[in-house]
Amino acid sequence: MISAKIRIKVGSMELEYEGDPAFLTGGIEALLTTMGDLAGRIPNEPAQAAGIAIANSPPSELAGFHFSTNTIAAHLDAKTGPELVICAMAQLELVQGKSSSSRSEILAEMKSATTYFNTNIASNLSKSLSNLTKAKRINQVGAGSYSLSASEKKKVEVKVAEID
Incomplete structure (x- = not known):
């Protein structure tokens, strides 16, 4: 099975994704737009984008x-x-x-x-x-x-x- 892995950091937000590459063709633009909007509003706080809670992940x-x-x-x-x-x-x-x-x-x-x-x-x-x-x-x-x-x-x- 083909798998894709990306890591995106926008302002104080960071998102790591590993899985089906179909997500990259369909949802990546919307996710980047949402992250950019959120980073502009709350640049110094950890954010949750599109229901993805990154605060619960270990720092490593x-x-x-x-x-x-x-x-x-x-x-x-x-x-x-x-x-x-x-x-x-x-x-x-x-x-x-x-x-x-x-x-x-x-x-x-x-x-x-x-x-x-x-x-x-x-x-x-x-x-x-x-x-x-x-x-x-x-x-x-x-x-x-x-x-x-x-x-x-x-x-x-x-x-x-x-x-x-």
């Missing part, structure tokens, strides 16, 4: 990110333990689609960045998490559970989206 499906922590750290120019924490959390949230991550998940992801990880970074993880929380770059959502703050997530998303 919307953004299409498939990068390792090593790659993210390289492009974010990570030089310190706290910067590697941010890169690991970006991988967990933007690539794996997690809404929050445990300390052990963050550490495991940091260890996967073999180019940047060393034992000193691991021994200072508690301090890094505490300082990042105080700086409002990450949120502690529960005992030993963390997520990127909304502002940090936006910053990282922009940088990760620029990776070739």
Whole structure:
């Protein structure tokens, strides 16, 4: 069976479609018109076009990110333990689609960045998490559970989206 796959971004809206190519010949123009109209009216809010709710999809499906922590750290120019924490959390949230991550998940992801990880970074993880929380770059959502703050997530998303 022939399948078509497209990804469209208009303003703050993004739509990914994979399926029957007949949709592309019959409905694509109407969809683009609707998305353009909506983008003009509500450019800073996630939108729903033609009954398609994109807000329920995990971030990795919307953004299409498939990068390792090593790659993210390289492009974010990570030089310190706290910067590697941010890169690991970006991988967990933007690539794996997690809404929050445990300390052990963050550490495991940091260890996967073999180019940047060393034992000193691991021994200072508690301090890094505490300082990042105080700086409002990450949120502690529960005992030993963390997520990127909304502002940090936006910053990282922009940088990760620029990776070739």
